[in-house]
Amino acid sequence: MADDGTHDGESESAVRSDGGTNGADAGSPAALRADGGAVDEVALDPWGSSTVDDYRKLFEEFGIEAFEEVLPRVPSPHYLMRRGVIFGHRDYRPVADAMANDEPFATLSGFMPTGDPHIGHKLVFDELIWHQRQGADAYGLIADLEAHAARGLSWDEIDEHAESYLLSLIALGFDPDDGTLYRQSTNREVQDLAFELGTKANVSELGAIYDFDGETEVSYMESVVTQMADILYPQLEEPKPTVIPVGPDQDPHMRLARDLAGRMRYFGVTEAYASFELDGGERELVAEAYDALSTAADDPDADIRCVDAAEWLRTERPPAGALESAVETLESGGKEPLRPRVRFLDRNATDEAFEALIEAVEGEKRVYESHIDSFDLSRAEAETLAREVETDHGGYGFLPPSSIYHRFMTGLTGGKMSSSIPASHISLLDDPEEGYEKVKSATTGGRETAEKQRELGGEADECPVYELYAYLLSGDDDEFAARVYEECVGGERLCGGCKEQAAELMAEFLEEHQEKREEAKAVLADLDVELRSDRP
Numbered sequence: 001m002a003d004d005g006t007h008d009g010e011s012e013s014a015v016r017s018d019g020g021t022n023g024a025d026a027g028s029p030a031a032l033r034a035d036g037g038a039v040d041e042v043a044l045d046p047w048g049s050s051t052v053d054d055y056r057k058l059f060e061e062f063g064i065e066a067f068e069e070v071l072p073r074v075p076s077p078h079y080l081m082r083r084g085v086i087f088g089h090r091d092y093r094p095v096a097d098a099m100a101n102d103e104p105f106a107t108l109s110g111f112m113p114t115g116d117p118h119i120g121h122k123l124v125f126d127e128l129i130w131h132q133r134q135g136a137d138a139y140g141l142i143a144d145l146e147a148h149a150a151r152g153l154s155w156d157e158i159d160e161h162a163e164s165y166l167l168s169l170i171a172l173g174f175d176p177d178d179g180t181l182y183r184q185s186t187n188r189e190v191q192d193l194a195f196e197l198g199t200k201a202n203v204s205e206l207g208a209i210y211d212f213d214g215e216t217e218v219s220y221m222e223s224v225v226t227q228m229a230d231i232l233y234p235q236l237e238e239p240k241p242t243v244i245p246v247g248p249d250q251d252p253h254m255r256l257a258r259d260l261a262g263r264m265r266y267f268g269v270t271e272a273y274a275s276f277e278l279d280g281g282e283r284e285l286v287a288e289a290y291d292a293l294s295t296a297a298d299d300p301d302a303d304i305r306c307v308d309a310a311e312w313l314r315t316e317r318p319p320a321g322a323l324e325s326a327v328e329t330l331e332s333g334g335k336e337p338l339r340p341r342v343r344f345l346d347r348n349a350t351d352e353a354f355e356a357l358i359e360a361v362e363g364e365k366r367v368y369e370s371h372i373d374s375f376d377l378s379r380a381e382a383e384t385l386a387r388e389v390e391t392d393h394g395g396y397g398f399l400p401p402s403s404i405y406h407r408f409m410t411g412l413t414g415g416k417m418s419s420s421i422p423a424s425h426i427s428l429l430d431d432p433e434e435g436y437e438k439v440k441s442a443t444t445g446g447r448e449t450a451e452k453q454r455e456l457g458g459e460a461d462e463c464p465v466y467e468l469y470a471y472l473l474s475g476d477d478d479e480f481a482a483r484v485y486e487e488c489v490g491g492e493r494l495c496g497g498c499k500e501q502a503a504e505l506m507a508e509f510l511e512e513h514q515e516k517r518e519e520a521k522a523v524l525a526d527l528d529v530e531l532r533s534d535r536p
Contacts, residue, residue: 055087055407058248062255064088064405075100078130079476080123080406086245088405090254094241095402099134106234106242107131110141110184110227113161114151115419116427117168119472120409127245127404129173136243138179139234140169144533145184145226149219155533163531166524168428171516176527184226186530189236194222194229200263201225201256209252224256231257231401239387239397245404254403261398266353266390268345269382272373273338274306275366281322282329289313290338306333342382344372353393360389409471410464412442429514432507439468439503445488446495458488458495465495465502473505 445463
């Protein structure tokens with residue numbers, strides 16, 4: 001979670017979002033496509049210059065789900081969701097359901113203070129603020145330990161920018177009285193949680209995920225587990241669905257955080273069919289065999305034994321994947337009956353917690369040395385019970401954190417939006433006149449001549465200026481964003497007038513935002529947030 005979404009990746013790593021439909025309405029001209037041209041490989045680097053030319057590859061290679069599939073469950077979705085700017089998610093359904101049912105949930109995002117906040121960061125500010133307004137416990141953090149360890153910034157440099165991120169966050173609508181703001185370096189709870197999470201991760205694992213090697217500084221690795229602690233911090237008081245808005249380059253952090261959340265749990269809950277363990281692929285095959293044999297049985301009360309399922313699989317399924325190991329495991333089970341059950345696995349439980357769980361499981365059950373099988377509980381009931389017993393006995397009970405993924409903004413000059421290329425981005429601190437001039441000088445998706453533009457229409461899907469409308473300048477007005485798109489691709493809107501309108505809107509936004517930043521200074525001064533570090 002280091003990033004533009006959680007800390008500052010937007011400034012270091014951003015790419016084109018070419019395309020045209022993916023969002024609330026696949027046919028909406030104001031939506032954006034998930035494809036930006038086929039690529040053979042996608043590499044995601046939270047601190048480097050990873051690019052994503054085809055967002056669909058993220059669905060295939062990393063298991064990110066399309067956000068449009070969960071969008072109908074979201075109450076009053078944000079315009080970034082409706083327009084497909086937020087294009088993907090991991091496990092957002094629990095968050096959407098909590099939101100819809102007025103149940104507790106949380107959101108967290110962080111910012112690595114490597115430069116001034118810019119319009120790319122505004123995406124994350126907006127996502128955090130929207131979730132807070134939907135009822136989330138909201139957390140905003142300054143990732144100063146990460147900036148120091150991963151980017152080598154001095155504490156003076158970090159202090160120079162930390163305040164600026166918080167001022168923009170408050171100016172855009174974050175309510176600090178109803179939320180939490182902190183610096184990593186001053187939050188002892190986060191640091192203590194990072195230490196505990198570090199007991200469940202190892203150097204070889206971090207090397208595989210982040211390409212760390214023998215030359216990687218230890219503090220750099222520590223900054224990773226600190227980010228994991230940030231992600232899980234909203235659940236310290238109680239487990240709750242939590243969403244982390246990020247750019248897709250931050251997905252390695254989210255995958256690790258979800259893994260560590262599970263490793264910290266006292267109990268794992270799985271489905272089982274016999275006293276022995278099966279892996280995921282084997283379990284699916286055994287479930288299929290059990291269902292087929294149950295359906296075909298003349299006597300519904302007759303036992304279905306392991307050897308029966310092994311024979312069915314050998315006869316009915318071609319040899320592939322987990323089949324051989326499933327058959328071998330079943331044959332070793334011999335005449336043991338197969339019966340569907342829910343299994344509680346002892347991962348990290350204390351003896352007292354394990355005994356308490358045995359007492360808490362009602363109905364028919366079997367108790368083994370390292371697991372408990374229940375024949376009457378559903379999977380959902382078992383998950384709830386396991387978490388209750390865990391938290392009652394000093395465990396965290398973490399839920400796997402969820403994430404949503406937004407597109408990177410194209411630089412105004414084309415290609416990446418980068419803090420090191422001033423003309424490619426607009427800082428939230430830019431003078432309104434400077435912002436106006438940057439938009440006026442931006443690359444467009446227009447044709448070579450006005451005549452061709454009127455004849456063929458503009459290429460809004462290739463245009464950084466249209467992105468400004470879709471991502472920022474149209475605000476919540478979908479009709480306005482759609483009209484700009486339709487007029488462009490229909491040849492009615494020419495680039496000169498379009499840029500003039502966008503430039504004026506950008507200048508107005510910057511002027512208003514900077515006025516609100518001034519007002520936010522008094523708010524920030526009254527908060528218990530250390531803006532200056534006493535570290536050397």
